[in-house]
Amino acid sequence: MSSNYAAQFNELKQRLQEVYDLNRVAALLHWDQTTYMPPGGAPARGRQTALISKLAQEKFVDPEIGRLLDALRPYEESLPYDSDEASIIRVTRREYERAVRIPPEFMAMFRQHVSVTYTVWTKARPANDFSMVLPYLEKTLAYSRQLAEFFPEHEHIADPLIDFSDYGMRVSTLRPLFAQLRDALVPLVEAITSQPPADDSCLHQHFPEEKQLAFGLEVIKRFGYDFDRGRQDKTHHPFMTKFSLGDVRITTRVKENDLSEAMFSTFHEAGHALYEQGIKMDYEGTPLASGTSSGVHESQSRLWENYVGRSRPFWEHFYPQLQATFPEQLGNVSLETFYRAINKVQRSLIRTDADEITYNLHVIIRFELELDLLEGNLSLAELPQAWRERYREYLGIEPPDDKDGVLQDVHWYSGTIGGAFQGYTLGNIMAAQFFEKALEEHPEIEDEMRRGEFGTLHTWLKENIYQHGAKYTPAELLKRVTGQDLTIKPYIRYLRRKYGELYEI
Ligand code: ZN
Numbered sequence: 001m002s003s004n005y006a007a008q009f010n011e012l013k014q015r016l017q018e019v020y021d022l023n024r025v026a027a028l029l030h031w032d033q034t035t036y037m038p039p040g041g042a043p044a045r046g047r048q049t050a051l052i053s054k055l056a057q058e059k060f061v062d063p064e065i066g067r068l069l070d071a072l073r074p075y076e077e078s079l080p081y082d083s084d085e086a087s088i089i090r091v092t093r094r095e096y097e098r099a100v101r102i103p104p105e106f107m108a109m110f111r112q113h114v115s116v117t118y119t120v121w122t123k124a125r126p127a128n129d130f131s132m133v134l135p136y137l138e139k140t141l142a143y144s145r146q147l148a149e150f151f152p153e154h155e156h157i158a159d160p161l162i163d164f165s166d167y168g169m170r171v172s173t174l175r176p177l178f179a180q181l182r183d184a185l186v187p188l189v190e191a192i193t194s195q196p197p198a199d200d201s202c203l204h205q206h207f208p209e210e211k212q213l214a215f216g217l218e219v220i221k222r223f224g225y226d227f228d229r230g231r232q233d234k235t236h237h238p239f240m241t242k243f244s245l246g247d248v249r250i251t252t253r254v255k256e257n258d259l260s261e262a263m264f265s266t267f268h269e270a271g272h273a274l275y276e277q278g279i280k281m282d283y284e285g286t287p288l289a290s291g292t293s294s295g296v297h298e299s300q301s302r303l304w305e306n307y308v309g310r311s312r313p314f315w316e317h318f319y320p321q322l323q324a325t326f327p328e329q330l331g332n333v334s335l336e337t338f339y340r341a342i343n344k345v346q347r348s349l350i351r352t353d354a355d356e357i358t359y360n361l362h363v364i365i366r367f368e369l370e371l372d373l374l375e376g377n378l379s380l381a382e383l384p385q386a387w388r389e390r391y392r393e394y395l396g397i398e399p400p401d402d403k404d405g406v407l408q409d410v411h412w413y414s415g416t417i418g419g420a421f422q423g424y425t426l427g428n429i430m431a432a433q434f435f436e437k438a439l440e441e442h443p444e445i446e447d448e449m450r451r452g453e454f455g456t457l458h459t460w461l462k463e464n465i466y467q468h469g470a471k472y473t474p475a476e477l478l479k480r481v482t483g484q485d486l487t488i489k490p491y492i493r494y495l496r497r498k499y500g501e502l503y504e505i
Helices: 003-035 039-060 063-071 073-077 084-101 104-127 130-149 159-163 171-193 209-223 259-277 294-308 312-325 335-342 358-375 380-395 422-441 445-450 455-464 474-482 489-502
Strands: 232-234 240-244 247-252
Touching: 003 039, 003 063, 003 073, 003 084, 003 240, 003 247, 039 084, 039 104, 063 073, 063 084, 073 084, 104 130, 130 159, 130 358, 130 380, 159 171, 171 358, 171 380, 171 422, 171 489, 209 232, 209 259, 209 312, 240 259, 247 259, 259 294, 259 455, 294 422, 294 455, 294 474, 312 335, 312 445, 358 380, 358 422, 422 445, 422 455, 422 474, 422 489, 445 455
Parallel strands: 232 247
Antiparallel strands: 240 247
């Protein structure tokens, strides 16, 4: 590196470090707000978070960063594509070019609109009154289109919105892929739900909170979650957050009458956290120090929650321990009964309560409706009815009201319409592709799970996925690790094998 490039690269990294730190401070404010802050802190906290985020944004779109990126272009081009330096410059440029296309006045207006819409939604949902949010959603849709139009080269109007969380994923790929998945899942759900339902009453007894939390922590410690660089606290809606690569936290929610709630949310968030804890330390302070997309992130949370945490080998080891933790509740419940209970498949109305299989149908419904709205093929006034029809068609049930229908998820009421849902199902699909590859290279992973050991799996994930952070796009990463593009085949194989053993399908 010539000394000129060295100085410019260092200056770029220093500026990026400041942006990163401001964003991590905003994350800390948000974590505190949703865990420990007393209600009286709310007004000031909203203002403080907005200020820090604005400062981070201003620092990032500083023309000096653009100048440094231009000056460093020949240096980047002289380096291998996957070198750390070239990747820092490349990913920074991608994010910078996107950020400067959106006028700050637009973002300010949109944020203001979203915060009002969110407040209205918190009242409209309990009141079961879609008409309260309708005029706000009309504006949200207009803003969403306007935001997409800052990227006029798009192939589909939803593509720029998808780019924000799942960079490079296109409607032209996702729409047929999701339709293929839907066509495979609808008859599968039909076949399963026409049989006697699994008895999951063993999960709905009284399970004291402290014991639930202790069991969950014990398991994720075995997964490899590093408590010197993390901790778990309680919140309303579980999430993972990061203040630096040395401080990656998770939150959970406990229901004393439902054993699965805290347990699987803990496994899920720990999966997100393992990804972030596994990123190469050298990336700290740069745009590479983060998971590469919401879909890949979700692939890791789902992998630990479902492919590991809802598997038979896993429970062959952990069920006796769970029984010892709750002898009165589970002492007389067989492993088979418990295993069937945690893998119960049923037609349900609420996405966040859905099982591993039907979950995707909930997501696909939302994804298809978003596209219809953005394309102008559906009006917002018709949305509640379209929601009901699609639920009947794909899931065989219809919500009795909008509260548990079109008003159930926060996404459309706290952000754009478009780009918010695809990551969940992409995560399930990619988790299968990654997990199948890991098992192919290391068939001993299943036997290790039977012994409560996860070292081979965790190391494989770190080496192939975690350490790279955001260096590769989701498509690049998938190809590099599995040799394949996105495909639902491994996912369908996994579901047929697992549920074929539980049901006649
Ligand atoms: Zn998640």
